[in-house]
Amino acid sequence: MKQTRFVAALAVVGLAAAACGSKPVTTTSGASAAASGGASAGNFTACMVTDTGGIDDHSFNSAAWAGMQKAQSDGKATVSFVQSATENQYTSNISSLLSKGCKLIVTVGGLMADATTASAKVHTSQDYTIVDSGSVPPNVKGLQFNTAQGAFLGGYLAAGYSKSGKVATFGGLNIAPVTVYMDGFWEGVQYYNSKHATHVQVLGWNETTRQGSFAQSFTDQNVGKQLAAGFLSQGADIVFPVAGGTGLGALAEAQQSNGAMNAIWVDTDGFTAAPQYANVLITSVLKGISDAVTKSVEDAASGNFNATAYVGTLANGGTGLAPYHNFEGKIPASLTSELTQVKQGIISGSITIKSKAQPTG
């Protein structure tokens, strides 16, 4: 008891000492900085509603928020966000932002499409942007990403780099934003096989039967590790997880395999997003949510809002492959030059991707 009191007294003294600082006097510079920030950034308010994944989902909510913050640091807009704990809050969150007077409301995720559209129909003078869903003219701009194109390159690279002739992929859930990656990956491998008369197999997904491996989670790393271990024991030497945080478990498994398995990351550049696994990451298939959100907010801020659908492609940089980083020297030059040709082929239309999960805008 005495000891507790002593510790408590010590803590109080510590707190008091910490509170003994002097009041900062340089308020003028602070005020002017705030004022200048307010003058350029303060006029246009852009507000974002997350889906139930929350702001720290390491996936599209985080990416969209990063894009919003970029618009603020560019001085184009003042941004804020509201999180949805459950689906029941989608509608009320959007209406809270309406009454707050946000100039642009950014909603994230296809599951918010109906709530966004319903609100847009009533409030015809309000502008909206939605990530991962289509445009609804005149006032909802859809930002979608044809990641099948980027994943096609990933599949081609994996097929060319694989020594064992087996590559693997798995998804978080069997839903379009996930399977579009897996379709592209699968088609990329098939295309490599047809070009090189090889028989590289894809474990974990088949576009024609639409059957494959799914973790049923975007967060459970153990499931990702188990799936990757299963693929490893079946002889796969490259894994492409399309499952957000679950995929980190697959990277851990790859790292423990001592070079028997490498990985391709998804959505963002894994070299910076998960640097602890940089030594097993051949590349990443990118989805340019942040840039698209930033552009959409800045366009709206400068009075150029439009409801034209945006579809991120290889051509406009909305998807693609990340740099090879540690694998720069390991990938044969012939393979990288083929990849450049394949990319041009997809852009020019001479290579067509058949996946039905591709967004059309």
Place this chain on the structure above:
Amino acid sequence: MTTQSTEQETPAPEPFGGLGQAARNVFNAENSLLVTFLAVVLALVAGAILMVVSDTETLNRAGYFFSAPGDFFSAAWHDVSSGYTALFKGAIFDPATVNGTPTQFFGPITNTLLMATPLIFGGLAVSLAFRGGLFNIGGQGQLIAGAIFAAYVSFAWHLPPGLHVLVAVLAGAFGGMLYGALVGWLKAWRGAHEVIVTIMLNYVAFYFLGYLLNANGFHNPDKLGQAVSKPADADARLPRLFGDSVNTDVGLVIAVAATIATAWLLHRSKLGFEVRALGINPRAARIAGINVGRTQVLAMALSGLLFGLVGVTQTLGTTNPNNNSLSPNIDAGLGFDAITVALLGRNRPWGIVAAALLFGAFNAGASVMQASAGLPVDIVNVVKAIIVIFVAAPQIVREIFRLRTQRAPLATGGKA
């Protein structure tokens, strides 16, 4: 998010016999109305501290507290007052809308009622089973079952207006009832512990729903690759009470009716008497000639029925964000929130209505608090969780406020 705070309700790992008993102790703690009220006050104080701590600007001012204490206190006061003002504006009434449209004027209070409606059903469901000595944590599964039945009838059948919505509501109630009765049957005739069974059946329902939403017949072909069912027919949706501009639907009326029915059932009917007798002492009830197995099945069936109605409002009500169709997260954590509401409402039907309104107000206010005061939504979840902790451990509240122990009459409460 919300489920996390309520998962603490699941009793600590003990031998199976202890599970139900632990829960029973929590629910039966002699909570006077005063203690409940003080628990809310304490939680709001804790929330206020969090609001201050989460504002880095205010914390910086604490760094020079002794040279200018006023700075810190004014900033702290501003944090707390703007936070709770926003909560009030989002949940009850926003003075700025005095001359606004009915939608704006009634917006906050109708949001509260909308959020409270499923909590009323759920709270009643948990308490009904609990009064019979059964701890129903299978709300998630039962409400999903109800939602599946209601949704199927609402889009696959085409009935005359009026009749369609009625049949859809009944179908949802029936679905939840079946799923609840299954638990009762396993408990009564097969000796399975209802806590284990209901948890497992939650998974069964959740993954079955996931399967259905990708299956032909349920999946909406217009939403390629999205796990969403076909939308309900227009005449199967719950009608609005006061036209399109005011955000309330018939679900609220059904909730009030369900409250009256549950209160009558528990205190005025023979079945209710049997349920209560069973909850107090199963052995005595058996000796007194009550058919224990039958009563358990009925209690679970009725509890499931009430959860089925949560499924109905989630699917066919105005809160549904997906154009009145099923989605994988249709349960919205309500199966677990219902347990906290029942606890806070002290298992009395009208107490549950009050608790549901309080939590509904928190949920409705949270979005405005986030939007206009810039405070994280988690603060509201923490406040809710703290309320539950204090209600579950009333002794803490008594000690903080130096109330007389246990049986002190209400009126002489605070002598601090």
